[in-house]
Amino acid sequence: xxxxxxxxxxxxxxxxxxACEKNNLYRYQSFAFGTLIEIKIRHNxxxxxxxxxxxxxxxxxxxxxxxHAWEPGKLTQTSDMLVKAEWFSVDDSLLSLIKLAKQYSLLxxxxxxxxxxxxxxxxxxQGTEHPQTAPSQNDIDKxxxxxxxxxxxxxxxxxxxGHNPQLQMDLGAIAKxxxxxxxxxxLRDENIKDALINAGGDLCGIGGQGKRPWRIGIxxxxxxxxxxxxxxxxxxxxxxxGDYERYFIHDxxxxxxxxxxRSGYPADKATSVTVLHQDGAxxxxxxxxxxIAGPDGWQKIATKMGISHVMMIDKKGRIIMSPSMQxxxxxxxxxxxxxxxxxxxxxxxxxxx
Amino acid sequence: xxxxxxITDEDRKIAAxxxxxxxxxxxxxGFPSPVPGVKPGLANIITLLVLFRYGxxxxxxVSLLRVTAGSLLLGTFMSPTFLLSLSGALxxxxxxxxxxxxxxxxxxxxxxxxxxxxxxxxxxxxxAWWLFIPHPGILVLTPILITAGILFGLFNAIIAxxxxxxxxxxxxxxx
Amino acid sequence: MIKMKIGDWVILxxxxxxxxxxWSMTKQQPGETTAVKITVADTSPATYSIMExxxxxxxxxxxxxxxxxxxxxxRFIHSPCSGKVCILSGWHQQSGDHIACLPNKVGVSLLSQExxxxxxxx
Numbered sequence: 231x232x233x234x235x236x237x238x239x240x241x242x243x244x245x246x247x248x249a250c251e252k253n254n255l256y257r258y259q260s261f262a263f264g265t266l267i268e269i270k271i272r273h274n275x276x277x278x279x280x281x282x283x284x285x286x287x288x289x290x291x292x293x294x295x296x297x298h299a300w301e302p303g304k305l306t307q308t309s310d311m312l313v314k315a316e317w318f319s320v321d322d323s324l325l326s327l328i329k330l331a332k333q334y335s336l337l338x339x340x341x342x343x344x345x346x347x348x349x350x351x352x353x354x355x356q357g358t359e360h361p362q363t364a365p366s367q368n369d370i371d372k373x374x375x376x377x378x379x380x381x382x383x384x385x386x387x388x389x390x391x392g393h394n395p396q397l398q399m400d401l402g403a404i405a406k407x408x409x410x411x412x413x414x415x416x417l418r419d420e421n422i423k424d425a426l427i428n429a430g431g432d433l434c435g436i437g438g439q440g441k442r443p444w445r446i447g448i449x450x451x452x453x454x455x456x457x458x459x460x461x462x463x464x465x466x467x468x469x470x471x472g473d474y475e476r477y478f479i480h481d482x483x484x485x486x487x488x489x490x491x492r493s494g495y496p497a498d499k500a501t502s503v504t505v506l507h508q509d510g511a512x513x514x515x516x517x518x519x520x521x522i523a524g525p526d527g528w529q530k531i532a533t534k535m536g537i538s539h540v541m542m543i544d545k546k547g548r549i550i551m552s553p554s555m556q557x558x559x560x561x562x563x564x565x566x567x568x569x570x571x572x573x574x575x576x577x578x579x580x581x582x583x
Numbered sequence: 584x585x586x587x588x589x590i591t592d593e594d595r596k597i598a599a600x601x602x603x604x605x606x607x608x609x610x611x612x613g614f615p616s617p618v619p620g621v622k623p624g625l626a627n628i629i630t631l632l633v634l635f636r637y638g639x640x641x642x643x644x645v646s647l648l649r650v651t652a653g654s655l656l657l658g659t660f661m662s663p664t665f666l667l668s669l670s671g672a673l674x675x676x677x678x679x680x681x682x683x684x685x686x687x688x689x690x691x692x693x694x695x696x697x698x699x700x701x702x703x704x705x706x707x708x709x710x711a712w713w714l715f716i717p718h719p720g721i722l723v724l725t726p727i728l729i730t731a732g733i734l735f736g737l738f739n740a741i742i743a744x745x746x747x748x749x750x751x752x753x754x755x756x757x758x
Numbered sequence: 759m760i761k762m763k764i765g766d767w768v769i770l771x772x773x774x775x776x777x778x779x780x781w782s783m784t785k786q787q788p789g790e791t792t793a794v795k796i797t798v799a800d801t802s803p804a805t806y807s808i809m810e811x812x813x814x815x816x817x818x819x820x821x822x823x824x825x826x827x828x829x830x831x832x833r834f835i836h837s838p839c840s841g842k843v844c845i846l847s848g849w850h851q852q853s854g855d856h857i858a859c860l861p862n863k864v865g866v867s868l869l870s871q872e873x874x875x876x877x878x879x880x
Contacts, residue, residue: 270876431880439876447875455792459875468879475880504879563807663861682765690765698769701776715860723856726780733773744760 253424253440258283262290263406265430271417272424272439282420286413286427293409296324299347299400300356309347309399312383312392319389328390330511331404332380337535338519343491345378347398353496354478355487356400361478364485370494377491403488407469407514410434414465414510434467434510448559451502451543458541458559460506469513471521472502490522499524499545506539506555513537525550529573538576552576597641601648604629608653621728623735624700626653627675631696631743632750639676639683646672663715667707674706675699692740692747700736704728790870791853794832796825797865805869808832808851818862825866837862 256279258269267290271279296304304324311318320328331344347356352369354361365373373396382394410427414434417425424437426444435444443461450457451472460468473496477486490497503521507513516537520528525544532540532552539555548569551559556572608626616622626649634642650672654665678699682690690698708725797803798816806812812827813835821838831851834844839861850857853870 268877426877428877428879431878433877433879435877444876445874447878449878449880451880456875456878470879472880563810686765689763690769691761691763692766693760693762694766694769697773701773711860715863723854726777729780730777733777736773737770741760 255439256280256283258287260287262287263294263409263429267430268428270426271422272437273422278420278422282417282422286416289413289416290409293405297327297401297405299402300351305399305401308390309397312390312397312399313395315392317389317391322388325388327401327405327408328383329385330408331401331515332383332385334404334512334515334535335380338515338531339534340379340491341522341531342403342515342519343379344399344401344404345380345382345397346489346491347400348396349373349377349489349491349494350400350487351398353485353487353489355476362480364480374494403518404511404515406432407467407510407512411467411510432469432514435462436465438462448504452547456562457565458561460558460560465508466506467508467510467513468504468506469510469517470502470504471517488518488521497522497524501543501545501547503528504541505537506558507537529576533576596637597644597648600629600633600645601652604645604649605652605656608649609656612657621731623738625739627696628739628743628746631692631739632747634679634683634695635692635747639680642679643676646676666714667710670710671703671707675703678702692744693737696740696743697733697736700732701729704732791830791851791868793869793874794827795867795869799863816864818859818864820862823859823862823864832866832868833857834859837864
């Protein structure tokens with residue numbers, strides 16, 4: 231009898247301790263990629279979550295430094311070599327990213343262009359300070375005249391050669407997406423099934439919050455509060471490009487950082503574009519490309535890039551959605567009187583429903 | 584084998600203690616409590632005294648009789664309140680059983696009272712969450728109830744201890 | 759005064775540790791309240807904006823409870839329970855706060871932006 235009771239007591243204590251070990255949500259925050267990165271991991275082993283997130287933050291930091299568009303690092307070195315028009319070898323991980331960027335650039339009909347660093351620099355967006363003035367029309371014309379494109383990047387094995395003296399790599403529109411997706415993969419490799427990585431508002435998630443999926447709120451681009459919400463289906467990323475992220479106002483006009491390579495000016499056909507896709511890199515690149523494309527051109531580009539879930543807010547505040555996106559998006563209370571336009575179905579089904 | 588329905592001495596003792604506990608319980612329920620669900624549980628003093636004097640079986644009888652008869656008298660029989668009371672009583676009885684059987688040499692009134700009070704509170708919270716409000720919000724009550732449980736457990740132990748001293752004082756008659 | 763055995767001290771120490779631990783388990787939600795979530799028994803909860811003045815009637819175990827949202831605050835104005843604790847607790851507006859009518863199995867939670875979403879995309 232004593233032993234039964236003793237073991238019951240011990241059992242109760244173990245249960246008490248075990249209760250502390252059940253699946254918990256761990257949150258980590260750090261600065262990398264010039265923004266606040268938040269990682270949420272749902273797991274029963276705190277030490278594993280701690281380790282995994284620390285490794286990830288380190289990776290993000292390294293990637294940020296290696297792929298920085300203007301601060302000296304691997305990418306700037308690559309840009310320097312490209313201008314020399316000689317063959318040179320490229321770091322493996324950077325090369326993977328550049329290859330991907332080239333592929334997506336072609337699919338986006340050049341709207342996403344990772345080689346126009348000079349143009350972006352002319353607008354002052356390559357620097358941590360806020361730019362003050364717009365470049366002159368003259369300067370822009372000169373830059374447009376020899377504007378590089380990904381076709382000027384010749385890749386052979388692990389070597390590259392540039393074919394345009396104006397080449398300057400700026401992977402800003404894809405690096406974050408690529409990094410977050412890589413991060414998700416690393417977590418998966420560690421057997422973590424539920425996680426959410428949010429890099430300054432662009433995020434990818436796997437699994438969910440146990441009983442329910444990850445719930446994401448999409449901020450209203452022009453006002454405060456949340457415009458809509460979406461629940462992630464297992465492995466998905468949500469990336470948004472907007473004219474409100476980095477901009478300056480000059481002479482009463484707002485100039486933001488998403489430059490249309492066709493005009494040399496900040497794209498002005500949309501306020502924001504949100505893309506839902508399983509892969510972060512393409513979601514990132516696509517949100518930029520579709521933003522530049524605007525309400526009249528986005529469908530063609532989305533189809534080419536294999537994107538089926540798109541939500542665009544145009545300059546008039548209209549919400550334009552693809553039918554598949556409409557099924558996933560839940561507009562927040564208070565937005566019912568906004569004009570919503572559902573596009574014709576995009577003929578892409580290379581990805582998720 | 585003929586079963587006697589004779590009332591034994593043991594029955595009388597249990598009945599007497601249970602009656603005492605019931606009276607205390609009913610009286611206590613008349614007092615308003617600042618936070619709903621938080622009560623000193625003074626009837627537990629009886630349960631404790633019985634446990635230490637006569638053993639666990641006596642204490643179990645007294646406790647369960649008190650919960651059942653008390654709820655019949657208060658008109659809460661079979662209600663949510665009753666279920667909460669019962670689950671709390673069962674949990675604290677189980678704790679008492681474990682402590683009494685295994686650790687009698689190492690724990691006294693204070694330990695038993697405090698630990699059984701904590702398990703009483705936790706069981707009630709769990710039942711409330713499981714059967715009534717499956718809401719994470721119920722967790723908000725945890726710290727308040729646990730703190731109250733510990734404090735009242737201590738309080739009851741002190742009172743029980745001073746009563747016990749008087750009982751074992753040779754000047755007074757033993758019960 | 760009281761005879762204290764070694765086990766008593768262990769239990770007391772354990773309880774003293776338990777108190778701050780249980781308090782830390784229930785931290786207050788940061789952020790302004792933006793929504794009110796009403797749960798009835800184990801049916802799916804319904805969420806309402808705190809911004810819109812509303813009177814919501816729900817049917818629980820014992821009958822109808824009426825919950826009012828007004829001026830960014832929420833309260834129970836009617837409930838079939840005997841204690842009426844839910845009504846007596848008055849207005850609530852802090853995010854992370856909860857009101858409940860236990861006998862009627864109706865729960866009301868005040869949610870903030872942070873609570874509603876696991877991540878904000880912008």
